[in-house]
Amino acid sequence: MNITEQNITIEKVKQSKISQIDFNNLSFGSVFTDHMLVCDYKNGAWETPKVVPYQPITLDPSSKIFHYGQSIFEGMKAYKDKEDATWLFRPLENQKRLNISAKRMSIPEIPEDYFMEGLKTLLKVDEKWIPKNEGSSLYIRPFVFASGLGFHASPADEYKFIIACAPSGAYFSGKVKVLIEEKYSRSANGGVGFAKTGGNYAGQFYPTQLAVEKGYNQVIWTDDNAHEYIEEAGAMNIFIRINDTLITGPTSDRILDGITRKSILEIAKDEGIKAEVRKITVAEVVAAAKDGSLKEMFGAGTAAVISPIAGFGFRDVDYDLPEMEDSIAERLKKRITDIQYNRAEDTFGWRYKV
Numbered sequence: 001m002n003i004t005e006q007n008i009t010i011e012k013v014k015q016s017k018i019s020q021i022d023f024n025n026l027s028f029g030s031v032f033t034d035h036m037l038v039c040d041y042k043n044g045a046w047e048t049p050k051v052v053p054y055q056p057i058t059l060d061p062s063s064k065i066f067h068y069g070q071s072i073f074e075g076m077k078a079y080k081d082k083e084d085a086t087w088l089f090r091p092l093e094n095q096k097r098l099n100i101s102a103k104r105m106s107i108p109e110i111p112e113d114y115f116m117e118g119l120k121t122l123l124k125v126d127e128k129w130i131p132k133n134e135g136s137s138l139y140i141r142p143f144v145f146a147s148g149l150g151f152h153a154s155p156a157d158e159y160k161f162i163i164a165c166a167p168s169g170a171y172f173s174g175k176v177k178v179l180i181e182e183k184y185s186r187s188a189n190g191g192v193g194f195a196k197t198g199g200n201y202a203g204q205f206y207p208t209q210l211a212v213e214k215g216y217n218q219v220i221w222t223d224d225n226a227h228e229y230i231e232e233a234g235a236m237n238i239f240i241r242i243n244d245t246l247i248t249g250p251t252s253d254r255i256l257d258g259i260t261r262k263s264i265l266e267i268a269k270d271e272g273i274k275a276e277v278r279k280i281t282v283a284e285v286v287a288a289a290k291d292g293s294l295k296e297m298f299g300a301g302t303a304a305v306i307s308p309i310a311g312f313g314f315r316d317v318d319y320d321l322p323e324m325e326d327s328i329a330e331r332l333k334k335r336i337t338d339i340q341y342n343r344a345e346d347t348f349g350w351r352y353k354v
């Protein structure tokens with residue numbers, strides 16, 4: 001069946017809770033809009049999506065999500081411009097990646113029209129929830145999980161696809177201190193590191209907690225084999241600037257193909273900023289920190305866009321990064337957010353009007 005906005009049913013809340021929200025003091029992802037999109041997979045097919053009031057989900061204790069972790073998600077944002085129009089940023093990339101994650105986790109794929117028409121319908125119903133304040137946006141969380149029953153370790157026969165939204169302020173405030181991790185790994189060859197699946201993040205919490213206890217904000221993941229190469233910054237892709245060249249690792253089984261990362265690479269090319277996609281060793285970064293050629297490091301992802309790194313720890317030594325006037329991180333962040341909020345021309349065709 002083809003899904004259009006016409007065949008998505010909408011059940012509205014009796015009373016909106018929007019008047020209880022302080023849009024000037026939004027944290028990240030902790031208050032939710034009035035509605036959500038729900039779509040069930042049963043008898044081998046996705047049913048017609050529905051917009052319903054935001055509400056808890058009741059699940060049987062044997063639902064496979066609880067036991068075998070079949071769950072995937074996406075993270076994206078909706079932005080308001082000065083004329084009150086609503087925009088998304090490269091939403092089809094999220095739709096495609098959700099299905100890349102789905103395939104790896106034996107979850108049935110979501111057709112493009114279910115995802116896009118469902119999302120647009122939800123955004124129209126909850127339009128007033130998209131913040132207009134500078135730096136704020138509506139964080140959108142599409143996710144799919146196994147609702148099918150049974151303790152047998154096999155893929156479920158029923159799933160739920162939900163989109164929930166949270167009006168959010170900026171993700172990080174200030175620069176972060178990171179610890180280069182040499183014991184724990186986020187992902188492995190042949191594993192699921194490239195998928196946005198719940199367990200990847202659960203597995204990061206403990207090593208990150210240990211880093212926090214040592215005074216760091218975040219962990220820099222290295223390869224699982226010899227912990228020789230820099231891979232990701234927490235749940236963000238990482239960029240390292242040595243002299244005037246930006247470097248980021250190639251995507252793989254282990255490194256997630258971030259939309260912010262690939263947008264940054266295209267913007268860098270457009271602006272004549274030298275950028276290299278190649279493996280980069282911890283040793284190279286430490287040497288660059290020592291000789292002063294290490295200028296910037298930053299994480300890249302939808303939530304924070306760009307999260308500058310102030311310094312890193314490696315084998316009990318802390319290395320500070322210099323304070324940069326006119327940093328590449330700031331320049332890239334401005335260019336990308338100007339496109340997202342419709343403040344500048346979008347020569348790439350990334351903006352998507354809702």
Ligand SMILES: *Cc1c(COP(=O)(O)O)cnc(C)c1O
Pocket residue numbers: 075196232234235236237256257258259260261300301302303
């Ligand atoms: C989501 C995510 C990213 C960033 O992807 P974006 O599409 O830029 O938001 C990077 N690394 C990991 C591990 C992620 O989960």
